[in-house]
Amino acid sequence: MKQGMFQAQCGRWALVFVLSLGIAQASFGQAIVERAMALGQAGNWDDALQTLLPKMATTALQSDPHSWYVLGFIQKELYKTTQRNDADSPFRLEAVSSLQRAWELGPSRDDGASIKAALDFLARSYLSDAVDRVDGFTIDSDGEVLALFGRYEALVKTMNPAADVSVQKADVYRYLGLANGQLINGLVGAQLEREQTLFDRSVSHYESALKLTPGNYSGLYNLAITQYNQGVRQLKRIDHETSMFELMEIQDACVSLFEQALSPMESAHKVKPKRFETLKGLMTIHYALNQSEASERYRRMLDGLNGKGR
Amino acid sequence: MRFETPFTSFSKRTKIPWNWLLLPLVALAVLAWVVGPMQQGDKLDNTDTQAIMKANFLFHFSASNEWPAETKAGPFRMAVVGNERLFDELIDKYAMKSIGAQPLEIVSFDTDSDMQAAGFFHLIYSESSGTELEKLALQWKSHPVLLVTDTESALERGSLINFVAVDRRLRYEINAKEASKKGVLIGSRILSWAVNSGK
Numbered sequence: 001m002k003q004g005m006f007q008a009q010c011g012r013w014a015l016v017f018v019l020s021l022g023i024a025q026a027s028f029g030q031a032i033v034e035r036a037m038a039l040g041q042a043g044n045w046d047d048a049l050q051t052l053l054p055k056m057a058t059t060a061l062q063s064d065p066h067s068w069y070v071l072g073f074i075q076k077e078l079y080k081t082t083q084r085n086d087a088d089s090p091f092r093l094e095a096v097s098s099l100q101r102a103w104e105l106g107p108s109r110d111d112g113a114s115i116k117a118a119l120d121f122l123a124r125s126y127l128s129d130a131v132d133r134v135d136g137f138t139i140d141s142d143g144e145v146l147a148l149f150g151r152y153e154a155l156v157k158t159m160n161p162a163a164d165v166s167v168q169k170a171d172v173y174r175y176l177g178l179a180n181g182q183l184i185n186g187l188v189g190a191q192l193e194r195e196q197t198l199f200d201r202s203v204s205h206y207e208s209a210l211k212l213t214p215g216n217y218s219g220l221y222n223l224a225i226t227q228y229n230q231g232v233r234q235l236k237r238i239d240h241e242t243s244m245f246e247l248m249e250i251q252d253a254c255v256s257l258f259e260q261a262l263s264p265m266e267s268a269h270k271v272k273p274k275r276f277e278t279l280k281g282l283m284t285i286h287y288a289l290n291q292s293e294a295s296e297r298y299r300r301m302l303d304g305l306n307g308k309g310r
Numbered sequence: 311m312r313f314e315t316p317f318t319s320f321s322k323r324t325k326i327p328w329n330w331l332l333l334p335l336v337a338l339a340v341l342a343w344v345v346g347p348m349q350q351g352d353k354l355d356n357t358d359t360q361a362i363m364k365a366n367f368l369f370h371f372s373a374s375n376e377w378p379a380e381t382k383a384g385p386f387r388m389a390v391v392g393n394e395r396l397f398d399e400l401i402d403k404y405a406m407k408s409i410g411a412q413p414l415e416i417v418s419f420d421t422d423s424d425m426q427a428a429g430f431f432h433l434i435y436s437e438s439s440g441t442e443l444e445k446l447a448l449q450w451k452s453h454p455v456l457l458v459t460d461t462e463s464a465l466e467r468g469s470l471i472n473f474v475a476v477d478r479r480l481r482y483e484i485n486a487k488e489a490s491k492k493g494v495l496i497g498s499r500i501l502s503w504a505v506n507s508g509k
Contacts, residue, residue: 181352225352232355235362240369240407244503247366254359255478281354288359290475 029060033067040074045081048074065105069115072098076118079125087129087148096122096151100158116159123155130172137179142201145176170212174219177205181226184233199230210264217271221278224265228285231257258288276305358395363480364435364460364473365399371456371471372409372433374497375489378454381432386412389428391419392437422446431455443467454493458482470494474505481505 036052039045052061052071061067075095083089099115099122107115130148133141149172156163180202184195206223210216231254238250262285269278283298372386386409390397397418407414409432419425422438422445430453438446439461447457447468457469464472470489473482483506486496 178352185352222352225354229352229355232357232359235359236357238362238366239403242366244370244374244499247363247370248503251363251479259478277354284354284356289478290360290480291478292475 029055029058029064029067032061033064033070036074037070040070040077045074045078049078063105065102065107066111068098068102068105069107069111069118072096072102072115073118076122079122087133087144092122092125096155103158119155119159123152126152126155127168134172134175134179137176137183139183139198142176142180142205145172166212170209170216170219173205173209173212174216174222177202177209177219177226178222180205181222181229184230190237195233199226202226215267215271217268217275220264220268220271221281224261224263224268224281224285227257227261227264228281228288231255231261231288255289258285261285262289274305276302279305358399360480361393361396361399364393364396365404367473367480367482368396368400368433368435368458369404369407369414371458371500372414374499375456376495376497377432378493381430381454382410382412384412385415386410387429387431387433388414388416389419389425389431389434389436390416391422391425391435393435394418396435422449433458435459437461439464440467443469452492456489456494471504476505 032052032055036048039048039051049071052067052074055061056067056071072095075091075098079089079091079095083091096119099118102111103115103119126148130145130152133145133148137145149169153165153169156165180198184198184202187195187198203223203226206219206226209219210223213219234250234254234257238247242250262282265278265281265285269275269282272278279298279302283295283302286292286295286298368388372388388400390400397416400416404414405416417428417431419428422436422442425431425434426449432454433456434446434450435458436443436446437460439459443459443461443464444467450457451468456471458471458473459469460473461469465483465485468488470485470492471482473480475481482504484496484501484504486501486504489496
């Protein structure tokens with residue numbers, strides 16, 4: 001009987017001990033978080049990170065959304081203060097990861113709103129970086145732009161799985177198509193391989209844009225122009241050293257490109273039948289394809305516009 | 311917690327304006343700002359594609375056919391009538407190139423009649439048709455002049471080489487027998503690419 005009472009007593013003490021330990025750990029964890037927050041408030045983001053990060057593996061903090069939120073916030077601030085111009089900023093990636101973890105763990109209402117705001121900021125920073133890369137586009141940086149936009153898209157969808165960014169994505173693809181096309185114009189001397197690569201990329205980007213936003217006028221028109229201009233570019237290489245055989249080969253290649261250009265230009269014309277540049281495009285493509293009647297038909301339509309739509 | 315200014319109240323959880331729903335609008339605005347002006351894209355290349363092809367064909371017609379010996383003194387003279395862009399293309403890429411031992415001289419005219427006082431030409435490209443073309447052909451009937459045209463039924467009207475569209479491509483038909491009668495021997499390479507060399 002006494003032995004039984006002793007065992008029950010021991011059990012109670014063990015329970016109290018375990019609970020106390022848990023409380024102590026939780027308090028310890030809370031203290032760490034509070035300490036990190038205080039350091040952050042003082043602007044010591046590095047110290048704040050060093051205080052909190054090593055303790056995140058502890059049980060108390062690992063499953064605490066608030067701790068992950070504070071860690072993500074610190075990492076975000078470190079990104080802002082030290083790696084703002086680095087598109088591959090590790091702090092930004094870590095901040096996203098921490099904040100997403102906090103979100104998944106079910107944060108409080110207030111924390112939830114702040115996490116959304118933080119992810120919103122980080123998402124916009126990715127979009128901003130993508131736009132910057134697009135603005136100062138350099139050769140072969142397509143992947144970088146798309147990766148940055150991809151991170152933006154992923155973040156947006158983290159917070160709102162139903163979010164649709166296809167219009168923006170199509171804009172990015174369209175611009176990449178345009179940027180590659182413009183790089184071709186900037187090539188100095190005969191760089192045929194490079195030219196073909198840029199042309200293929202340009203077409204591929206426009207096609208990707210059109211998959212996202214079928215019937216988009218700019219996408220259709222720019223694709224047609226890119227294909228047509230590439231054909232003209234081939235023709236311009238013809239000179240006194242071009243043999244008859246080469247001439248025929250070049251003509252075959254050009255006709256193929258002009259034929260490819262015709263389809264999107266016709267689709268663009270269907271979208272906006274009164275647009276001057278589309279009618280001119282159709283007139284020009286048919287002329288290049290030696291289809292004088294069709295070319296004349298569009299010329300008459302252009303004349304009929306009397307300059308409207310220019 | 312104010313997000314953008316964390317120093318103010320890190321631990322005090324004040325509510326922030328929730329701008330998440332505005333994100334797509336902001337993003338669109340940023341993209342539109344950057345991409346908008348460039349939506350129009352590349353400009354259509356206004357180069358006259360047919361002129362490029364024709365110019366090279368005319369150069370080959372000059373270089374790969376044979377004219378009588380009495381025409382081999384001085385420059386090889388080519389006249390272009392009624393096609394300024396073709397003339398520009400020829401001047402740009404072929405002027406003063408050699409046709410055998412002769413430098414290529416290219417002259418432009420607005421009409422066939424403008425050419426009358428300009429002397430002999432080895433090759434005349436004219437855009438005339440109908441009776442105008444017949445008149446031009448008659449004028450040079452007894453001379454070793456290669457008359458090149460771009461109009462329907464031109465061979466019947468005295469042209470020796472006529473550009474035609476075949477399967478969306480620019481090709482040419484030849485009246486080789488008539489050319490031979492005038493003393494211009496059409497080269498085998500030129501004949502081989504003609505769509506109709508039987509006449």
